Amino acid sequence: MGVDRRKAAVFGGALALRLLLLVLFPSLPDLLTGRVEVSTPVTSFKRLQEGLFLYTRNVSPYDGGVFHQAPLLLPFFSLLPNPQLFPLPTAVFYSLIDLVNANALVTISDSGQAVSGRFYSALRKHIRWDGVSIAAWFLFNPFTVATCLGRSTGVFTTTGILYAFASATTGNSLNAMLALGFASYLSIYPALLLIPLVLLCHDRQVQGAKATPEIGLFALRHFAIFAMSIVGLLGISTVLIGDFYTLVSATYGFQLLVPDLTPNVGLWWYFFIEIFDSFREFFLGVFWLHLAAYMGGLTVRLRRQPLFVLTSLLGVFAIFKPYPSISDASLYFALLPLYRHLFPLMRYTFFAISALLYATLLGPAFYHLWIYAGSGNANFFYAITLVWSLGLSILLADTVFAALRDEWEHDNPEKRGKEAKQV
């Protein structure tokens, strides 16, 4: 019961912090909603409001050309009172979503899949944090708090992804596929997590029951479930909107073709502002392939730790997605403490963390210089986003290195603790 009390304290504290911030600074949510670091064109709460306005007046929400999010959010949000007049219910709702995410994290951590799986058991598994600590780390992360107050709809994708992981680690592969289908329906890119997630489910299945299901059949069945869930959600959406083509081109087409080059913390917008128009399609392909190519390599290389592959892929997405925001980074940061046992093996933590802090502090300042003060230009902000991405990349590469090192030490017990050089 002591643990439960701790958990209740953390969750209650997180909820209280969010509501306190809302009460103390009533203008904070609107400020955060307008920040490019928090709201991207595909997750912005303002755009959701626009779509909601059109939807409640029986106009296609995509006619405005502003709303690009999944249509199922609309009937859901139309149940909530107008956030302009009553901000509290929306804030409470978002805070609860955060708590739900934290709960999923606790489940993942408690399953212990991060430290020992079917093929592999980490050497330093005694160095770890318990689920509540990880949940606290997630809930009190300023990025998470800002995302929550900024009411970015990215948190629903986060929920889908975290629940998919949680279900997979507890052996509930059907729910995992459904949750991943939900996340992919909201914003395409989680579909790239499918293969490692199926592997994770398979490993868990093998661990649980002694019978080994045929991997090909297993993957096919899960893929079918995943596809069915997406088809089902799209079907409901089509019923809601009426025109399937408009729906797809306004949501997935928008995410794939990146027509809105509003600045964000990612790498795409500046590049596509500068590129010659005739090469735009080609480089769209290159960027998407670049994003997708990591999936295969990481899955093969770290076959023994599928949950780590998933975590690293989330890190890759936070860097190379077309419309990344700090909510993606907060998701990656939420999963990193599961690998507390890798921290002693990491080499550049100081550098990575200072780069991230530097970008976090200077990013808003440079954005202000560029947009409001007019004394800077786009390069200022882009340089900061580069630093941000650099910090994340270093962190990512470092954790992958640490995981590989851990595997290597596992395979070569006689070399444990000795100096090793990367070849």
Add this chain to the structure above:
Amino acid sequence: MAIRDIVSNPSLLPVLGLSAETRDQCMKLLASIDPTADLAADPQDRVLAASKEQKQLFALLARLRGQNRDAILRVRETKQSTAEARQEIDRLHLQLQNLYYEQRHLTGEIAACESYDHKYLSLPLTPLDEFLALHPEHQQSDDHELMIARINHEHGEREKLEQARQELLKRKQALIAENNKRKEDLASLDQDLERFIDHALVMTAKNDDQTSPQTASDTMTDPAPRLPPPEKPEAVRTRFKVIAAFWAVIIFLGFPIWWQTTSIYRASLPIPDMIDWADGKTCRPVFPLEIRFETPSLPDAEAQHLLRTTQHTLDDLNEFSAHHLRLKLSSDVPAHPNDVADTALTVRLLPQDDLTSPRSHLHSDTTQLDVFYPPSQIPPPSASNSPLSSFVASSLQSLFTEEKAIIAQVLSDNNVPGASPNSANNQAPSAMLNSLSPDLAESIARRLRRSLKYAETYHLAFSLFTPGSSPSSWDIQAAVHDYISPLLEAFSPISNFTVDTQVQLYATFSPTAPAPEYDDANSAWTLKKDDLSAFINAAEWPLSPSIGSGPTINFILYVPTPSQSPLVVKDSLATSWVIPQWGGVFLLNPTPVDANQPAHLTSDALAPAFMTFSHQLLTLLGAPSTPAPLPLRLQTLTRLRAASLLLSASSTMGSLARLTESLPSIPIPATVATSVSTTLEHLSSACAHLRHGQFQAALASARVAETEAERSFFEKSMVGQMYFPDEHKVAVYLPLLGPIGVPLIVGLLKEVKKLVAGWRERRS
């Protein structure tokens, strides 16, 4: 004796004695001559004694003088010797001083030498005690010898050490060489080992024996303890899989995307045909005008003969082969119904008895020319010429002079060769132009300047402007219907028209325009001819420059205030004028002048204005001024437009062909190819129609050709694509793909190398 004390020199003593003797003698003399002393003595004696005394005195004085001279000489001598002695003393004194200086310098030098810190005092020698211990025989030797001995000893020691160093260096070189050799050996050993491990692995895989790789790694750790442990075969396989995964994405997704997104679609265009059209090689516009003769009162044969002679005369008169008249009897039936040419003119030959010479009459509303002739002038069958035929020929010729000139002008502007090289009367349009009278040429040029460029659609804007509040309405619909619509209908094969109207009250002149002046002679307000261009208040009058795509032709009806009417143009007293390529203006002065202005302009009131507008419209559209009948002018305009459209579409084709040839990297969409082929098709049909004299059809085809040509030339995706040289693509691709590509390619190469090595291994 004071003087004796002072003078002690012996040489002077005789002088002193002598001088004392001389004084005594003087005394004696004085005494002898003293009258008081010895009065007793004989004066004679006294005189004798005195003279004797005097003589003695003189002798003494002489001696004294001699002595004095001697003394002076001696003094001089003494002075000289004194000076010499003094010089000697000075010299010696100087010498002495020099010696003093020398002495002091030497003293200083000695001091410096004594205090000099010599190197040998601080030589890094073996300490004295040690040296003495080593060489006791030097115990007694003095410092100098001791030092020499020590230095020699040191020198010997150092040479020995240097030798030792050289030897060590040699040994070091030898060791390095040895080391290198060993390294090479080790490297080769590495390869051997790898081969051995591979074999061992194969064997382990076969025998499921774990020990051999272990021993392999053990043997390897001995010679090179720093080397990493060997990679396991599954690690190698994993790496291969990772690299394969990346390359699979690149090959199966990357390359298709690259191909799809960067290939430029270039539809093939008939470039040579297009250039031929532009150069006028494909089509030489000709204008055979068919003129039909109606000869109701003549027998067929005679009519034929008249026709032939007239044709001959016409051909002789014609200087411009591209434009010629073909005479035909109205009873002739063409061989092919398709070849029926438009009849440009019908000539009716009517006999009239009371005439002496032929007379012609042109119908004003049809294309008919009545020629009345005295019956006697029917040419006899034998005659090759007759007054009637030459009259007909010349009247026909004069009818079409202006049209011919305009066409020649248009063709020469577009550099079209006037005739084919084989043609007998080969004449360029420029030659035709040169033969024109300057007046005619000038008027043609002015008309071409005035008229608007051809467009598919013209917008007519009729505007009523008045500076006051009335008239506020006009019966525009009826006026347009009565005066403009028929004209537009007639023009409909050439262009489309839209009509807009507006009424503007309180429309004032622009402030910069000069105000009308009152002219007493004509009792009217006058505008200067030069100020007409400023009449339009472009800043305030709402005259939009264009409605939609085509050009706008403005017609302005200006009703002056009663206080300023009648308003006319100075000198000419005209009330209307044409603004070239823009429109026309009409000043509608109310009648009678003093009456109140009507609030509504009736159709009748508008009649003169719209009559003028219709004429202005004809001028603006480029219709020739002669011949007078409207149908003929319209026909001329049809031919003109057909020719100019044909030429402009052809030159557009040429430009497009040159553009696509000079820019090999611009895309050519399929729509452009379709448009081009449509254009060429219609161009050739227009040319064929022209050849057969079917000008309406030719115009229709030329219009289609022009529209399609413009569309293909201004195709958006072609215009948007700028010139983009290939070397720029390096700058586009490299910055991103280079860093991504290098590790991937290096990884691929390594794997391929390994595969090839393994394959060779298995072969051998």
